[in-house]
Amino acid sequence: MSRVVVDIANLSKRYSLSHQHRPDSLKAWLRSLARRAASGKQPVDEEFWALRDVSLQIRQGECLALVGKNGSGKSTLLKILSRIIPPTSGHIKVSGRIASMLEVGTGFHPELTGRENVFLNGAMLGCPERKLRGRLDAIVDFSGVERFLDTPVKHYSSGMYVRLAYSIAAHVDADILVIDEVLAVGDSDFQERCILSIESLRQRGTTILFVSHNTDLVRRLATHVATLTQGRLDGGVLPGVARHESREPTHQ
Amino acid sequence: MNHPTMPKPSDRMLLIDGIPPTLIGYWNELLSFHEVLRMLVRRDLIVRFRQTYFGLAWLLFKPLMLMAVMSFAFGFLAGFDKNHSAPYPLVIFCGVIPWYFFSNAVPDSMNSLLNHIHIIQKTYFPRAIFPIAAVAVDAIEFFVAWMLFALGCLWFGYLPGWQIVFFPLFCLQLLFLCTALGLWLSVINVQFRDIGNLVPFLLTIGFFISPAGYTSMRIPDQWQLLYALNPLVxxxxxxxxxxxxxxxxxxxxxVILSLSITLAIGLIAVKHFLATEADLVDLA
Structure with missing residues (x-):
């Protein structure tokens, strides 16, 4: 067995439905303070658990698909793992560098050229400029935007935009790649190339965690499948259909 | 055996538990993402001057215009240009340039988190990078303006004395003050957007209660202490x-008052920022 790189333990995330703990203006905040002072008790809160007591482990080289209906907590889990929102309780231990792609082309600036955006976006994904320079050819090659590399991305077609964005994330050398439903974009030709690139990343030891509603994609890519139901992971993690051909790391 | 052997994952360990980071932990985190800061500053400079005819010349043009207008208004119209050992435009320049920087950097960094909330909701790097980058972009203009000051000295044949060795320290304090205010206001602005209206208004008032267009010599003695509570004084x-x-x-x-107030603001700002940073997306 390869080593555990993502260890999720009893993770929960609570949202409160009333706005009293989350005043959205100074006025609402003052009003809630006054109300609390007058009644002398904490307001009763309606709460909603987006995740409840989720535990799971992902080992190096695995490709875990998170599936479940809308609102089952998949994205919440990815967001906590990507450090965008904090958990209410529980914790995640991560070893290695995470690169998250929760959206295509986060941080792309329309006025910047493709090339400039590669460096900006790459840095946001935690990859230093020096390393990106070495990867630039591969990134451009994969995305196929070569002719437009020095054109501001505001002039890109949506396909070019997506291809460049995915290409950057695939080349930043993360230990763990987190992908939220972004493989659904792009034409079938590009999707096919994404699938192949994810396969090859995984075989090189990258751990992948992705969310998808596309059962076909899950069948092809996932070595493991976790199904979330209303924020719970009752069924645990089941083996996926994709061949688990990753090998043990060679370190002693 | 054509499979490449698996690389050992980097030894970086990360614990995600929702507990606010320590100052030292956060500082290390900032250092590890310093490239993002550089990229954001570069991005803002590129975007600011792309598709402009005069390009970088704007960096010189703005302080020059400011100095000319202020010298005219306060020197010629108001008649404040008497009794100064140095040429009045230089006296004005020393006040207007830091004021101009402050009045740009504070709102820019205050709005930086809100302006980038779409990025904050989708990817992680230390959020303090946004307000710091905003101050840094304005700081570049600030330092270019001082080169104009040097030219002005040549023009008037004026030579600064030994005291100039303290110049970088005051600049540093101003940078620190702007960054601290930026960090603090930017997180408040995400939750309570009222201050987005309040701060520009306060800055309009601030111009008149700071010695930008005049020197604090003009303030009556009994008001000096109260006046100096403004850290810009x-x-x-x-x-x-x-x-x-x-x-x-x-x-x-x-100077003593200003240093103490700056430090106090810095402490409050850092404390508040560290405590709130992780919750930003939930608060927005």
Missing amino acids: GIIEGLRWSLLNGMDGFPQTP
């Missing part, structure tokens, strides 16, 4: 003292 008068041959003597009380 110590900084601006300190800058004048350091660049203009110790102009009206060392502004001791304003």
Whole structure:
């Protein structure tokens, strides 16, 4: 067995439905303070658990698909793992560098050229400029935007935009790649190339965690499948259909 | 055996538990993402001057215009240009340039988190990078403006004295003050957007209660102490003292007050920022 790189333990995330703990203006905040002072008790809160007591482990080289209906907590889990929102309780231990792609082309600036955006976006994904320079050819090659590399991305077609964005994330050398439903974009030709690139990343030891509603994609890519139901992971993690051909790391 | 062997994952360990980071932990985190800061500053500079005809010349044009207009308004119209050992445009320049920087950097960094909330909701790097980058972009203009000051000295045949060695310290304090205010206001602005309206208004008032267009000599003695509670008073008068041959003597009380207030703001800002940072997306 390869080593555990993502260890999720009893993770929960609570949202409160009333706005009293989350005043959205100074006025609402003052009003809630006054109300609390007058009644002398904490307001009763309606709460909603987006995740409840989720535990799971992902080992190096695995490709875990998170599936479940809308609102089952998949994205919440990815967001906590990507450090965008904090958990209410529980914790995640991560070893290695995470690169998250929760959206295509986060941080792309329309006025910047493709090339400039590669460096900006790459840095946001935690990859230093020096390393990106070495990867630039591969990134451009994969995305196929070569002719437009020095054109501001505001002039890109949506396909070019997506291809460049995915290409950057695939080349930043993360230990763990987190992908939220972004493989659904792009034409079938590009999707096919994404699938192949994810396969090859995984075989090189990258751990992948992705969310998808596309059962076909899950069948092809996932070595493991976790199904979330209303924020719970009752069924645990089941083996996926994709061949688990990753090998043990060679370190002693 | 054509499978490449698996690389060992980097030994970086990360614990995600929702507990606010320590200052040292956060500082290390900032250092590890310093490239993002550089990229954001570069991005803002590129975007600011792309598709502009004059391009970088705007960096010189703005302070020049400011100095000309201020010298005219306060020197010629208001008649404040008497009794100064240094040329009046230089006296004005020392006040207007730090004020101009402050009045840009504070709102820019205050709005930086809100303006980038779409990025914050989708990817992680230390959020403090946004307000810091906003201050850094304005700081570049600020330092270019001082080169104009050097040219102005040549023009008037004026030579700053030994006090100039303290010039970088006052600049540093101003940078620190802007960054601290930026960090603090930017997180408040995400939750309570009221201050987005309040701060520009306060800055309009601030111009008149800071010695930008005049020197604090003009303030009656009984009001000096109250006046010096504005931390910019110590900084601006300190800058004048350091660049203009110790102009009206060392502004001791304003400098001490200003330093203490700056430090206090810094402490509150950092504390508040660290406590709130992780919750930003939930608060927005």
